[in-house]
Amino acid sequence: MTRTAPDGTACIFVTGIWKSGNHLVYSALNELGIEGPFNGISAHLLFGKHQWLKRILRRPRGQSDAVQVGLETDALVSRKYIAASAGKLSGKIMGGHAAHTPELEGVLREAGARMICIRRDPRDILVSFADWIGSRPDFYMHRDFAQLSRDARIARLLRGGPGTGYTLYPFTTVLDRAYGWRTAPDVLQASFEELIGAQGGGDAAAQQGMVDALHAHTRPVKPLSEVKLDNIYGGTLTFNKGRSKRSKELDNAELVAEINETLAPHLARWGYED
Secondary structure (H helix, E strand, O other), X not given: OOOOOOOOOOOEEEEOOOOOXXXXXXXXXXXXXXXXXXXXXXXXXOOOOOHHHHHHHHOOOOHHHEEEOOOOOOOEEEHHHHHHHHHHOOOEEEEEEOOOOHHHHHHHHHOOOEEEEEEOOHHHXXXXXXXXXXXXXXXXXXXXXXXXXXXXHHHHHHHOEEOOOOEEOOHHHHHHHHOHHXXXXXXXXXXXXXXOOHHHOOOHHHHHHHHHHHHHHHOOOOOHHHOOHHHOOOOOOOOOOOOOOHHHHOOOHHHHHHHHHHHHHHHHHHOOOO
């Protein structure tokens, strides 16, 4: 069953592969007058600080209650927990770095959530996430990356492998696990490269078009005429250095060749060219 929530009362679920631009969408939605994000849906629900308590509170009670949300690693979370979180966030943002599964999509639709998928050039995601993860000791995978060079962090994300208490999927698998959000009906498709606007080295007209689409999709009380594009880009440590073509910074020819060869079959369906 899919329920349509009245204007201004629906939970707004924003999901993307890490460093795709979730916080850029949050900033745009905040400028539209929508609060958040809160209660992110991702593998961190079961991993990281106090993970023993997280697992007591969020683990599924039986197979029928199990929903796969893990993107970079497996993480089965209680359906009831997700439904309760969405229900508490009427009119607010619920973030996510979540795998697409029929079960998760179904829970969100039953809650009347309006869903947004943010995408970014996969090659740039690798570089941006490698930079971020090395500086975030609060992130559950940090200890396995902290002592690695930048190139080694990128290679680890690309290839996957065993970690401390988890198994990291290869990046191509991560792309596959997220791809369902690209094709699911009534999920607004947002682009990092369009939403950064002129301040981030992009195009102002493309940014305006993206904000128009976000406004139409979320139906906030604030009129579109009062939205200021200059307030969207920058302002948080998460994305204030975000920019396109990050992969062009790499000077390790072998690593660049591996990235290009590995990701070439995946670029077109994510909206990018080889």
